[in-house]
Amino acid sequence: MNTGCQAEVLPDLSPAHALLSAAHQHPDRLSLIDAESERTFTLAQSAGCVRRLAWYFTTSGLSAGDRIVVCAPNSVWHFLIHAAASWIHAVSVPISPLLPEAVRRRLYDEVAPALIIGEEHFTPHTSNLLACLSFEDLNMLARETSNKCPADFSPLPCHDETAALVFTSGTSGKMRAAQLTHANLWWASQCFRDGFEYCPGSAVCGVVAPLSHIGGFNGTSMDIFTHGGTLVVFASFDPLEVARGIEKWRISIMFAVPAMCHMLVQAAREATIDLSSWTRPLVGGDAMGASLFDEMSRMGLSPIHVWGMTELGGAGTFLSPERWPAHPGAIGFPFPYIQCRLRDAQGNLITEAGQAGIIEVRGPGVASRYWGEEERENEWFSSSDIAVFDEDHCMHMIGRSSRVINTGGELVSPAHVEEALRALDCVADVCVVGLDDERWGQIVAAALVPATHEELSTENVRNLVKDSLAPWQHPRRIRWVEALPKTTTGKVDFSQAQSLFA
Incomplete structure (x- = not known):
């Protein structure tokens, strides 16, 4: 043995x-x-x-x-x-x-x-x-x-x-x-x-x-x-x-x-x-x-x-x-x-x-x-x-404990999309949020503060970022605003930003 x-x-x-x-x-x-x-x-x-x-x-x-x-x-x-x-x-x-x-x-x-x-x-x-x-x-x-x-x-x-x-x-x-x-x-x-x-x-x-x-x-x-x-x-x-x-x-x-x-x-x-x-x-x-x-x-x-x-x-x-x-x-x-x-x-x-x-x-x-x-x-x-x-x-x-947007199974970082949008000459400031959607789960939406008098359409904005963002990261809805909503500490109020698209 x-x-x-x-x-x-x-x-x-x-x-x-x-x-x-x-x-x-x-x-x-x-x-x-x-x-x-x-x-x-x-x-x-x-x-x-x-x-x-x-x-x-x-x-x-x-x-x-x-x-x-x-x-x-x-x-x-x-x-x-x-x-x-x-x-x-x-x-x-x-x-x-x-x-x-x-x-x-x-x-x-x-x-x-x-x-x-x-x-x-x-x-x-x-x-x-x-x-x-x-x-x-x-x-x-x-x-x-x-x-x-x-x-x-x-x-x-x-x-x-x-x-x-x-x-x-x-x-x-x-x-x-x-x-x-x-x-x-x-x-x-x-x-x-x-x-x-x-x-x-x-x-x-x-x-x-x-x-x-x-x-x-x-x-x-x-x-x-x-x-x-x-x-x-x-x-x-x-x-x-x-x-x-x-x-x-x-x-x-x-x-x-x-x-x-x-x-x-x-x-x-x-x-x-x-x-x-x-x-x-x-x-x-x-x-x-x-x-x-x-x-x-x-x-x-x-x-x-x-x-x-x-x-x-x-x-x-x-x-x-x-x-x-x-x-x-x-x-x-x-x-x-x-x-x-x-x-x-x-x-x-x-x-x-x-x-x-x-x-x-x-x-x-x-x-x-x-x-x-x-x-x-x-x-x-x-x-x-x-x-x-x-x-x-x-x-x-x-939901998610972070701001990550889940659109059609793809995870999107709002910060990454914001970085690409801020690089555009026509954008002074931006806040990206996820909006609930029956088909996609969520869609990417962007509130944009214009840097010029020109307010581009969603399609035009998407074309401008096509070389820096993957297709699922493109904003499906945009809204041009005079200023982003802020908290008392001066940070962007994300819940208020979402309400801009209601």
């Missing part, structure tokens, strides 16, 4: 290993569909492509910890590249191509990538950059080197290694990259599986949320891809085309923000499109109102309300359609492997129903740090969201 202490053996959570296993068992099963070109990959083809990419990364000099940036519209390549990066313990960094160029360059400099893959070619100020490639370049180079790939070239086992850096807007407005490990992503996927009750191997997942966001990158999509299911990837969101895609490919599960869902349902109704295969509509990124739930229900859909954050791998709480009637509008209960609690402003735990507090979470899916920052000492992660429990301990969102 061996009485000695045995070393802990960590499970292999490699997405590449999982994909190879699924391909070995079901080589001809459909794996990836590019919705625009209708190009398809079987599991065997996906696994072969991932192997070629991993070997190309290796022969190019990439190694463990090197960052691989993917900056492009949604594509099947995001998933293939991530699995290939995991093969050698490299790190995926998805970045939105819609961000202003200056912002993208800053993010590149921050993560210091070894490789940038996307639709444009330029060299950022980083010393260890090996190449900037298009998807076509990458595919060609990987094929050219694949004939030298040794038979024993196998994926490295993965667990606590960094898998991805996914940027999120913080309450300060500064974009920070959550440093997610393979274990973080794997546990978030287990939360999704047990909470949404889907089987990854038989699921057909639509991908419409941006892959630079956790909802697109890991909102069931990565789990389904690497474990033998089918992904239908839409390069951009066109409600009519996505609705047709749901009907054509019998998409069964898909994450979308409420604004997308409103447009999808409307497009499907007007064009008489069958959405019945979409048995698991995951609605998150913003609050799902009763009107949207009722609208989707009339279409025969059963929406699942989801709350999550990048730092949690996407998995926080959810509310099943069966529980909606008793808790309308709630963000629900924690996923199986997540714990949630509320604390008041003084740090006291909240146990009584109806008392508001900051949501705090912990669990194996929660990232322990941001890129370039120290590891968090507290096992509980404090969000910027304020919520209350009801009598059943079901959580209801109240």
Whole structure:
């Protein structure tokens, strides 16, 4: 009998290993569909492509910890590249191509990538950059080197290694990259599986949320891809085309923000499109109102309300359609492997129903740090969201503890928008606020003090800031005022500024 202490053996959570296993068992099963070109990959083809990419990364000099940036519209390549990066313990960094160029360059400099893959070619100020490639370049180079790939070239086992850096807007407005490990992503996927009750191997997942966001990158999509299911990837969101895609490919599960869902349902109704295969509509990124739930229900859909954050791998709480009637509008209960609690402003735990507090979470899916920052000492992660429990301990969102505006699932820093607007010659002062909106959750609105006699239209103002702000950061409403409302201390009164748009 061996009485000695045995070393802990960590499970292999490699997405590449999982994909190879699924391909070995079901080589001809459909794996990836590019919705625009209708190009398809079987599991065997996906696994072969991932192997070629991993070997190309290796022969190019990439190694463990090197960052691989993917900056492009949604594509099947995001998933293939991530699995290939995991093969050698490299790190995926998805970045939105819609961000202003200056912002993208800053993010590149921050993560210091070894490789940038996307639709444009330029060299950022980083010393260890090996190449900037298009998807076509990458595919060609990987094929050219694949004939030298040794038979024993196998994926490295993965667990606590960094898998991805996914940027999120913080309450300060500064974009920070959550440093997610393979274990973080794997546990978030287990939360999704047990909470949404889907089987990854038989699921057909639509991908419409941006892959630079956790909802697109890991909102069931990565789990389904690497474990033998089918992904239908839409390069951009066109409600009519996505609705047709749901009907054509019998998409069964898909994450979308409420604004997308409103447009999808409307497009499907007007064009008489069958959405019945979409048995698991995951609605998150913003609050799902009763009107949207009722609208989707009339279409025969059963929406699942989801709350999550990048730092949690996407998995926080959810509310099943069966529980909606008793808790309308709630963000629900924690996923199986997540714990949630509320604390008041003084740090006291909240146990009584109806008392508001900051949501705090912990669990194996929660990232322990941001890129370039120290590891968090507290096992509980404090969000910027304020919520209350009801009598059943079901959580209801109240709002954000900061001024961050949530528009269509995109977080917007008012300070960042104000900075861009103040740079205009026609603007003397500005205050940016979020206004409630049925479709978008909130919209960006700006109260402007003119510097000249010219008061431009909303469209003209949006055109002037298009090079400094992303599309979702543009003000949808503006109002020219003689002066901004101020408090007795001389600071801008944000509640009064909001009332200017009433």
